[in-house]
Amino acid sequence: MRRRAHASSSVSANRDAAGLIERVLASPYLAAVVPRLQPEVLHRVIQRCGLEDCGPLLALATPDQLARVFDLDLWRPAAPGFDEQFDAYRFGKWLEVMADTGLSSASTTLAAMDADLIAGGLAQHVRVFDSAAAAPFVTLDGEVSPVGAVADGLRCEVGGYVVSAKRSEFWDVITAVLNALADTHGIYFNQVMRLCCRLSNSRPEIDGLDNLLATDEQAMFDLALDREARRDIQGYVTPAQARAFLQASRRIDIRHGSMPARGPMTHAYFKDIDARVAMERDHQPSALPLRDHVEPPGDAPPEAVAAIVDLLDEAGVMPRASRPLLESPQTRVRLARIRALMRFVYDRDPDAYALRSAELAYLANVIVAGSTIQSRPVAEEEASDAALAVCNLGLENWPARWRAAGVHRDPSVTEAGIELPEDFLAGHDLVTVFQVGWTVLFEDVCMHAADTLVGVVASMHCVDGYVHAALETLRVTLTKHSRAGSPWDGRDALDVIAILDTPSWVALLGLIDRLPTLHAAVGALLAGTTRQVDPSAFEFISENAQVQKVHDFMERLPVLLRG
Numbered sequence: 001m002r003r004r005a006h007a008s009s010s011v012s013a014n015r016d017a018a019g020l021i022e023r024v025l026a027s028p029y030l031a032a033v034v035p036r037l038q039p040e041v042l043h044r045v046i047q048r049c050g051l052e053d054c055g056p057l058l059a060l061a062t063p064d065q066l067a068r069v070f071d072l073d074l075w076r077p078a079a080p081g082f083d084e085q086f087d088a089y090r091f092g093k094w095l096e097v098m099a100d101t102g103l104s105s106a107s108t109t110l111a112a113m114d115a116d117l118i119a120g121g122l123a124q125h126v127r128v129f130d131s132a133a134a135a136p137f138v139t140l141d142g143e144v145s146p147v148g149a150v151a152d153g154l155r156c157e158v159g160g161y162v163v164s165a166k167r168s169e170f171w172d173v174i175t176a177v178l179n180a181l182a183d184t185h186g187i188y189f190n191q192v193m194r195l196c197c198r199l200s201n202s203r204p205e206i207d208g209l210d211n212l213l214a215t216d217e218q219a220m221f222d223l224a225l226d227r228e229a230r231r232d233i234q235g236y237v238t239p240a241q242a243r244a245f246l247q248a249s250r251r252i253d254i255r256h257g258s259m260p261a262r263g264p265m266t267h268a269y270f271k272d273i274d275a276r277v278a279m280e281r282d283h284q285p286s287a288l289p290l291r292d293h294v295e296p297p298g299d300a301p302p303e304a305v306a307a308i309v310d311l312l313d314e315a316g317v318m319p320r321a322s323r324p325l326l327e328s329p330q331t332r333v334r335l336a337r338i339r340a341l342m343r344f345v346y347d348r349d350p351d352a353y354a355l356r357s358a359e360l361a362y363l364a365n366v367i368v369a370g371s372t373i374q375s376r377p378v379a380e381e382e383a384s385d386a387a388l389a390v391c392n393l394g395l396e397n398w399p400a401r402w403r404a405a406g407v408h409r410d411p412s413v414t415e416a417g418i419e420l421p422e423d424f425l426a427g428h429d430l431v432t433v434f435q436v437g438w439t440v441l442f443e444d445v446c447m448h449a450a451d452t453l454v455g456v457v458a459s460m461h462c463v464d465g466y467v468h469a470a471l472e473t474l475r476v477t478l479t480k481h482s483r484a485g486s487p488w489d490g491r492d493a494l495d496v497i498a499i500l501d502t503p504s505w506v507a508l509l510g511l512i513d514r515l516p517t518l519h520a521a522v523g524a525l526l527a528g529t530t531r532q533v534d535p536s537a538f539e540f541i542s543e544n545a546q547v548q549k550v551h552d553f554m555e556r557l558p559v560l561l562r563g
């Protein structure tokens with residue numbers, strides 16, 4: 001039944017995606033609106049509807065838009081939270097989709113893009129040589145010998161160059177695109193092909209310095225650096241930076257230490273925040289970012305533009321402003337503390353509110369880039385909710401000795417005997433608040449669950465030899481990773497818990513994670529109710545009452561596992 005329901009859900013999602021792209025393509029004045037959409041919106045449409053079905057829509061996009069979409073779509077991590085690498089297969093699919101809409105338009109679009117990027121992508125699929133260098137030659141014995149590098153496999157001549165396939169899956173479309181470039185954009189074609197020649201002729205060092213990158217590897221490294229620089233200006237955080245920040249934030253001494261100084265990565269991110277805001281403001285007229293900022297482009301009437309924006313908004317692909325998160329009734333109770341403090345700076349100090357909002361966006365980006373939920377990537381909407389939840393937990397656990405003395409405190413934001421001034425966020429950054437909450441989440445939830453589970457497993461004796469061995473493996477594995485400060489790396493060994501009690505296993509998977517969450521199974525087990533476990537039923541931990549619920553669950557775990 002579950003498998004059938006999942007299949008039915010997938011079919012429904014595919015039907016909705018197909019309906020969305022059909023309605024978008026049928027919209028009037030589409031050609032005038034698409035060039036003004038944010039690249040992030042186009043990327044969300046691609047994610048929702050699939051790259052192949054979005055070809056006609058992307059044909060209307062500008063080269064600048066597609067270059068930004070490439071930054072989002074062509075780089076992917078091997079696993080959630082790991083560094084992103086250039087996806088050669090995805091690049092081939094993009095060429096295929098662009099060629100399907102017309103080789104002429106595809107070549108015109110490519111010719112307006114960065115030659116280093118196009119050459120780097122092509123070099124993952126083909127090798128390119130000057131025709132003279134690849135021509136057969138006559139040996140001293142009078143025999144005609146082909147050039148070994150291009151003698152075998154698929155090859156062809158395009159515009160005075162010999163192209164040889166490194167992989168065959170996109171050979172036809174690549175050669176077709178290259179021929180179109182050679183015919184219509186000769187200067188750009190030669191620039192790309194010369195770059196490809198340089199990448200194809202890379203040789204290992206002969207002087208023992210074989211740890212140096214080959215030319216093609218260095219080119220991809222340079223492309224990654226260029227992309228990182230562009231995304232840094234746009235406010236993104238690299239996975240490596242995010243992992244480093246989150247790891248450092250787990251070790252804040254909130255019991256005896258003083259308030260930590262802003263780390264170098266965070267300082268570097270925010271030192272040019274004014275320049276970043278100015279850049280976004282300068283680019284605002286060229287895009288349709290949010291529903292509240294829509295201007296009719298060209299000859300398109302306002303109602304036609306509004307219809308397209310409404311359609312994308314209903315489908316959930318339009319970016320959301322940060323303020324509605326503070327107004328959502330679903331988070332009103334749990335996030336009461338941060339809502340009240342943010343409301344104060346929103347009403348009294350617009351500059352502080354803008355900075356706090358930028359900090360929340362930064363923290364959400366960090367969570368997306370460097371964390372996971374149940375070993376899967378964190379969605380953007382989830383990351384925003386998670387950042388707010390962790391900040392709320394940090395406010396609730398803000399150390400008393402860090403509070404400024406002699407300031408007015410508002411009883412309306414007082415919980416559990418902890419008082420903070422109503423203007424607290426006017427003078428305190430949310431990054432430090434987040435670090436306090438992140439430390440509590442790590443120590444009092446993740447590590448507490450892991451350490452308690454190790455003790456419970458060590459005290460268990462099972463007559464089943466397989467289960468007993470698996471429990472011992474869990475104890476050893478979880479102990480090793482807990483001592484290293486990363487108990488989530490031992491999650492695979494938790495499978496044996498599913499044999500003993502499936503709801504407890506699901507609950508533990510949520511607690512022992514990079515971003516710990518409170519699964520609905522915890523409440524059900526504490527209440528003594530039995531119900532079907534829904535893997536998606538979890539909530540972010542934002543208050544000490546939820547932390548206490550985790551501790552209550554861990555105290556009851558021995559009874560649950562022993563049946």
